[in-house]
Amino acid sequence: MQLNESVVRWNTEPKATRNIWIRMKQHRWSILAFICGVILTLVLVVPGMVAKSSFPEKNDQAGYIFSLRFDRKSTHSLLFLSDDNTVLANSFTKETPNPVKHPEQFNNYVGTIGDRYFTSTSKLYFEIKFSYEILKYLNSTDLVFEVGVASREKIDSHHYVGTHGWSFFIHNCTTNICLRAQHGTTNTYEEVKIISSSSTVGTVTTGRLGFFVNMNRNEFSVIDKDSSKILYTLKKVVSADQLCLAFGVYNHRYLETKLEIMYSYDFTNLPIINVVA
Ligand SMILES: *[C@@H]1O[C@H](CO)[C@@H](O)[C@H](O)[C@H]1NC(C)=O
Numbered sequence: 001m002q003l004n005e006s007v008v009r010w011n012t013e014p015k016a017t018r019n020i021w022i023r024m025k026q027h028r029w030s031i032l033a034f035i036c037g038v039i040l041t042l043v044l045v046v047p048g049m050v051a052k053s054s055f056p057e058k059n060d061q062a063g064y065i066f067s068l069r070f071d072r073k074s075t076h077s078l079l080f081l082s083d084d085n086t087v088l089a090n091s092f093t094k095e096t097p098n099p100v101k102h103p104e105q106f107n108n109y110v111g112t113i114g115d116r117y118f119t120s121t122s123k124l125y126f127e128i129k130f131s132y133e134i135l136k137y138l139n140s141t142d143l144v145f146e147v148g149v150a151s152r153e154k155i156d157s158h159h160y161v162g163t164h165g166w167s168f169f170i171h172n173c174t175t176n177i178c179l180r181a182q183h184g185t186t187n188t189y190e191e192v193k194i195i196s197s198s199s200t201v202g203t204v205t206t207g208r209l210g211f212f213v214n215m216n217r218n219e220f221s222v223i224d225k226d227s228s229k230i231l232y233t234l235k236k237v238v239s240a241d242q243l244c245l246a247f248g249v250y251n252h253r254y255l256e257t258k259l260e261i262m263y264s265y266d267f268t269n270l271p272i273i274n275v276v277a
């Protein structure tokens with residue numbers, strides 16, 4: 001973009017110049033702008049291109065699509081699913097008409113797991129579209145939703161995974177509603193992003209977040225869909241037990257919340273380092 005603009009500006013300069021020095025003086029600001037444009041282009045665009053080249057092209061990505069779904073039989077009895085198990089909500093809606101009654105469902109974890117477990121080489125990317133409406137006052141310990149990674153054995157020990165697993169969750173950070181990263185055993189508790197600047201009752205928010213689990217590097221990252229930037233990476237994602245994805249949707253008395261898995265890619269067989277999604 002900047003490159004194009006600069007080139008156009010350069011070409012509109014008159015070609016036949018009687019006195020190049022006078023011209024240069026007259027156009028010193030354009031020339032300066034051009035030089036700045038070139039420098040900015042080199043500084044901003046080139047590293048971006050280098051980073052992108054290590055990620056598959058849009059067309060190539062099609063080959064890596066896999067269908068990640070919420071696991072119906074694990075889903076807590078307070079939650080509802082869509083027919084195709086891609087939407088999880090804490091209330092009955094047209095889109096989520098299915099309450100879950102199953103002998104293996106979670107009793108403590110107010111959520112479910114993904115239908116794909118991790119191996120030591122898994123590299124999975126998926127995008128979540130969320131929406132919530134705040135119906136009543138939320139204190140700072142009331143959770144909105146969580147996307148986490150946890151041991152399959154430990155997951156039902158608690159209502160969320162932040163204390164024993166690796167969690168990105170949304171809650172009331174007093175002056176705003178924010179996304180936070182938590183890993184209990186390393187005392188990680190970091191504010192990652194403001195999700196809505198209004199934290200009052202009646203707030204309705206929708207958004208998208210990308211998540212990347214790279215078991216090769218033992219990392220779990222959250223990616224901002226607006227800027228395609230990695231917002232935060234939880235490291236040392238290691239466990240002796242089977243690890244899985246955890247999705248929690250909380251406080252149905254205070255919130256109407258919905259999570260939808262938009263798409264997912266399995267890059268396990270690809271030697272990528274960076275994700276620009
Ligand atoms: C979030 O917490 C602050 C401080 O306790 C409170 O003033 C605000 O009303 C809360 N927001 C909601 C939506 O409950």
Ligand SMILES: *[C@@H]1O[C@H](CO)[C@@H](O)[C@H](O)[C@H]1NC(C)=O
Nearest residue numbers: 138139140141142143251254
């Ligand atoms: C927040 O509200 C919950 C009920 O939703 C309550 O159990 C908890 O004690 C409250 N926490 C604080 C810090 O007030």
